[in-house]
Amino acid sequence: MSSPQNDAPSPSSKLIFAPTDSPTAPHAxxxxxxxxxxxxxxxSPLTQFHTLFTAGQRAHLPQPETCVLSTAALPSGRPSARTVYLKELDDRGFVIYSNTEHSRKAADLRTNPQACLTFWWAGLERQVRVTGAVERVGVEEAQRYFDTRNRESRVGAWASRQSEVLKDRKELEERVKKEKERWExxxxxxxxGHWGGWRVVPEEVEFWGGREGRLHDRFLYTREGEGWRIERLSP
Ligand SMILES: Cc1cc2nc3c(=O)[nH]c(=O)nc-3n(C[C@H](O)[C@H](O)[C@H](O)COP(=O)(O)O)c2cc1C
Structure with missing residues (x-):
């Protein structure tokens, strides 16, 4: 890893420096x-998550199911992250659905079946981080969720080799047209076959709550036998 650089360019030469909502409120x-x-x-962190999630729904937060799924390829260790939707939660873990063959997350998870989901609910001033091994959702269970998607999205899943390079938009549209005809x-x-669910089986779940002066509350649940150990972390 490279060490910090000694040069300190003036803040005015930076495109972004200590951004705030307004010039009259200069602090973060x-x-x-x-x-x-x-x-x-x-x-249980699952019950705790559910309590917070439903509080977010009651507060009409925009899409509280939105989270960032982080993965890392091996042997390079190079991480990648992307926004996804949490679609299911039960005592086995947190389920997201995606392309499981062509996408970068699929490539990462093939080499390293470990992942992290991060939720940020600004309106609640809460962050949750879920870390654990990933397992595939069974086909029957995936089909049950797939059936709830609108027809366009189901056909689209057949047509898209997610994250592969396209020559142009037309190439995608032609693939969609073919699939539409096939399912007519x-x-x-x-x-x-290239689409399905991954379940992040939580090993650790951290709940973060914003406090004044950046002295935030953080509680880490770590799986311990049949139960969970809970520890307070430094902000
Ligand atoms: C709000 C939002 C929700 C998304 N939900 C999903 C999702 O549930 N599943 C999915 O595969 N991609 C979803 N995407 C697209 C991903 O962010 C990403 O572009 C795609 O999965 C390809 O990522 P990858 O190449 O890193 O695997 C979503 C994007 C946004 C902005």
Whole structure:
């Protein structure tokens, strides 16, 4: 890893420097929502997550199911991250659906089946990080979710080799047209072999709550036998 550079260019030469909402409020945003405290936490991070998630829904946060899925390829160790939607949660873990063959996440997970999901709910001043091994969702279960998608999205899943280079938009449109014709008149659409779900089986779940002066609350759940150990972390 390279060491820090000694030169210090003037802030005015930077395109972005200590950005804030307004020139009259020169300090970074301060958090002020209610504290996260140990006695109020559920013994299970899944229940705790669900409580927060439903609070987000009640508060009409925009798409609280939105999260960042981070993966890392081996042997390079090069990380990559992208936004996805959480689609299912039960006591086995957190499920997302995607292209499981052509995409970069698929390539990463083939070499290293470990992942991290990060949720940021600004309106609640809460962040959650879920870390763990990844397993594939069974085909039957994936089909059940696939059937809830609108027809266009189901056909689109067949047509797209996600993350592969396209010559132009027309190439994609032609693939979609072909798939539309193939599925014409058929009520059900089979889940494509290159599409499905991954479940992140949580090994660690960290809940972060914003506090004033950047002295935030953080609680880390770590799997321990059948239960979970909970520890407070430094901000
Ligand atoms: C709000 C939002 C939600 C998304 N949800 C998904 C999703 O659930 N599944 C998915 O495969 N891609 C989703 N995407 C697209 C991904 O961010 C990404 O572009 C795609 O999965 C290819 O990533 P990869 O090449 O790194 O695997 C979403 C993008 C945005 C902006």
């Amino acid at each position: 945003h301060q958090f002020s929502a209610s504290p996260l405290s140990l006695p109020t936490l559920s013994p 008149g058929k009520e059900g659409i089979e889940v494509p």
